[in-house]
Amino acid sequence: MAEDEILLPGATDLHVHLRDWEESYKETVSSGTLAALSGGVTTVVEMPNTKPPIDNPEALSKRLELLESDSYVDCAVHVGLPRELQILSAMRREGAIGVKLYPKDFPRLREAFRAAHDQSLKLAVHAEDPEALVQDPVGPRAEENGVKEVCKVASRVGNVRFCHVSLASSVSAIAELKSHTNGVSFEVTPHHALLSCGPDYRQLPPSLNVRPPLRRECDRIAMFETLRNGIADFYATDHAPHTASEKESQNAPPGLRSLKFAYPLLLTELQDVAMACRLYCERPAAYLGETKGKIEPGMIADLVVFRTRTRPDGQEPEANSNEFDIVETGPFVGRRLGYKVEQVYKGGVLSYSSETGPLAKRGRREHSA
Ligand SMILES: [Zn+2]
Structure with a gap:
């Protein structure tokens, strides 16, 4: 490796919505996982609100087949809560x-927690209270109430991962739950840690529409601190x-595109390589029971060679150097990245190079240990 290159573990992203199926015009499994691979993310965990949704064994089986054939990275799948909870065991067996x-x-929070616990399935929650959402879809009340409600139920059984936490008050409530309950964790997104809504949260441009919404600067700082x-x-x-046209319209649907730049963005903004790897590689892989996420003997060799801006003499290169990516589209447009993915290895095999692009599809299902 060159002097300005570093070798880091491949990342595991616990929360992605690959589109495909009826929404293939937005993204396919192939294009979404190629974005992941080229950004140094070698494992992704899918969410079930695809069209049609993954909430029955047939849909799950079709999805796993598609991931197996089309994905460039390793994949695991969360299912949606089925009407008949007994089919969860069939979906667990399916993968x-x-x-x-x-x-x-x-x-149905209580029965869902019980069923997931009984089936040894992980539980991830979008903790916004539906009644408060109807009254005020962008205010903080929905998450405040939602997190409180989930904490109440989880304090009996544990086993909960709070998705995309966006308020300082949620962090406090979850810390309290963690102090006496096992198996509690939470995710923070790049957008909630790096973007805020300004003084009036109703004045955000439609292109930044996302659920939960971008918050005020004080919450944004709090979320960044939880990463730091x-x-x-x-x-x-x-x-x-x-x-792009959907996101440019006045009624832009919620959701942001961020997989390709998430890892270099985290490294750049956090300026703490060890912590970045803990948050995006080591802990999520351990959560899935995977032997990856760290560079150690015995670990699966999912590895990323990054080129860094910082030269050995500690000097930044010329400001107008265009060797590094400036994010061109999406919520982080215009941000200059201090890290560039040069090569990605999956299981020790070169799978992507910045010069030649992807070398092979090596999609594989992940099963929790
Ligand atoms: Zn989501």
Whole structure:
């Protein structure tokens, strides 16, 4: 490796919405996982609100087949809460690793927690209270109430991962839950840690529409701090792409495209390589029970060679150097990255190079240990 290159583990993103199926015009499994691979992300965990949704064994089986044939990276799948909870055991056998709960599932929180626990499935929650969402879809009340409600239920059984936490008050509530309950964790997204809404949260441009919404600067700083000090368990993108014209329209659907730049962005903004790897490689891989995420003997060799801006003499290169990516589209447009993915190895095999692009599809299902 060259002097300005560093070798880091491949990242594991616990929260992505690869589109495909009826939404192939937004993204396919192939294009989404290629974005992941080229950004140094070698494992992704899918969410079930695809069209059609992954909430029954047939849909799950079709999805796993598609991932197996089309994905450039390793994949695992959360399923949606089925109407008949007994089919969760069939979906567990088929290869689901967890259940994702949405605001619409709140009336069934208790039974969902019990069922996931009984089936040894992980539980991930979008913790916004559905009634508060109806009253005010962009205010903080929905998450405040939602996190409180989930904490109440989780204090009995544990086993919960809070998705895309966006408020300082949520971090406090989850810390309190963690102090007496096992198996509690939370994710922080790049957008909630790096972007805020300004003084009036109703004035955001439609292109930045996302759920939960971007918050005020004080909450944005709090979320960034949870990454900086490692209080957040995971950095996860909540990658949820739409077409450029959809995001430019006045009624832009919620969701942001972020998988390709998430890892170099984290390294650049955090300026703490060890913590970045803990949040985006080591902890999420351990959560899945995978022997990867660290560069150690016995670990699967999912590895990324990054070129860094910082030269051996500690000097930054010329400011107008265009060797490094400036994010061209999406929520982080215009940000200059201090890290560039040069090569990605999967299982010790070169799978992507910045010069030649992807070398092979090596999609594989991940099962929790
Ligand atoms: Zn999501």
